[in-house]
Amino acid sequence: MALTLFLLRHAAHDRVADTLCGRMPGVALGATGRAQAAALAARLRGEAIVALHTSPVQRCRETAAPVGAALGLCAQAEEALAEIDFGDWTGRRFDTLQDDPRWHHWNSARDAAAAPGGESMQAVQRRMLGWIGAARQRHPEGRIALVSHGDVIKAALCHFLGLPLQGYERFDIAPASVSTLAVWEGGGKVLGLNEQPFPRTEAA
Numbered sequence: 001m002a003l004t005l006f007l008l009r010h011a012a013h014d015r016v017a018d019t020l021c022g023r024m025p026g027v028a029l030g031a032t033g034r035a036q037a038a039a040l041a042a043r044l045r046g047e048a049i050v051a052l053h054t055s056p057v058q059r060c061r062e063t064a065a066p067v068g069a070a071l072g073l074c075a076q077a078e079e080a081l082a083e084i085d086f087g088d089w090t091g092r093r094f095d096t097l098q099d100d101p102r103w104h105h106w107n108s109a110r111d112a113a114a115a116p117g118g119e120s121m122q123a124v125q126r127r128m129l130g131w132i133g134a135a136r137q138r139h140p141e142g143r144i145a146l147v148s149h150g151d152v153i154k155a156a157l158c159h160f161l162g163l164p165l166q167g168y169e170r171f172d173i174a175p176a177s178v179s180t181l182a183v184w185e186g187g188g189k190v191l192g193l194n195e196q197p198f199p200r201t202e203a204a
Contacts, residue, residue: 022086036176039198041070080131087118
């Protein structure tokens with residue numbers, strides 16, 4: 001018996017390239033992101049998905065809305081799927097972080113580092129794996145989808161790929177991408193990685 005889990009990264013917003021938005025409020029999908037979310041909904045229609053869950057962060061809820069409409073499901077917000085808590089870095093522009101040695105440590109030592117006043121990637125991986133384990137108990141042979149964030153999804157995938165957390169550098173999880181897992185008691189495997197069901201643009 002295996003749970004099939006579709007891991008969806010939220011679609012693009014207009015600050016995706018320049019700001020570490022984290023959990024800050026008021027970050028909505030841009031025009032490109034809305035088109036990506038619609039394409040994601042079209043891709044998942046017909047997948048026999050029985051439940052849809054989302055990070056409570058606005059850009060994820062806005063991505064989940066057309067997906068839920070296509071599937072006939074109401075997205076359930078889950079704190080375990082939320083973005084990494086970036087603490088003091090939340091809302092900072094990436095160019096202002098380049099002189100912060102903690103930022104460089106965070107990006108080069110994900111197995112040990114934590115955001116100042118925020119979370120470590122180890123903590124993110126633990127909450128994701130805990131949530132996936134509980135979902136498997138509820139849907140041992142079901143097909144469910146979740147909408148979350150790039151590094152949150154990477155933390156889960158690193159576990160199932162047998163990679164250290166620094167292995168997040170070895171693969172991409174693009175906005176509005178689909179990655180697919182099969183999870184069973186004691187194990188799981190990656191069935192698909194970073195599928196992008198829309199035309200690629202610079203804004204993505």
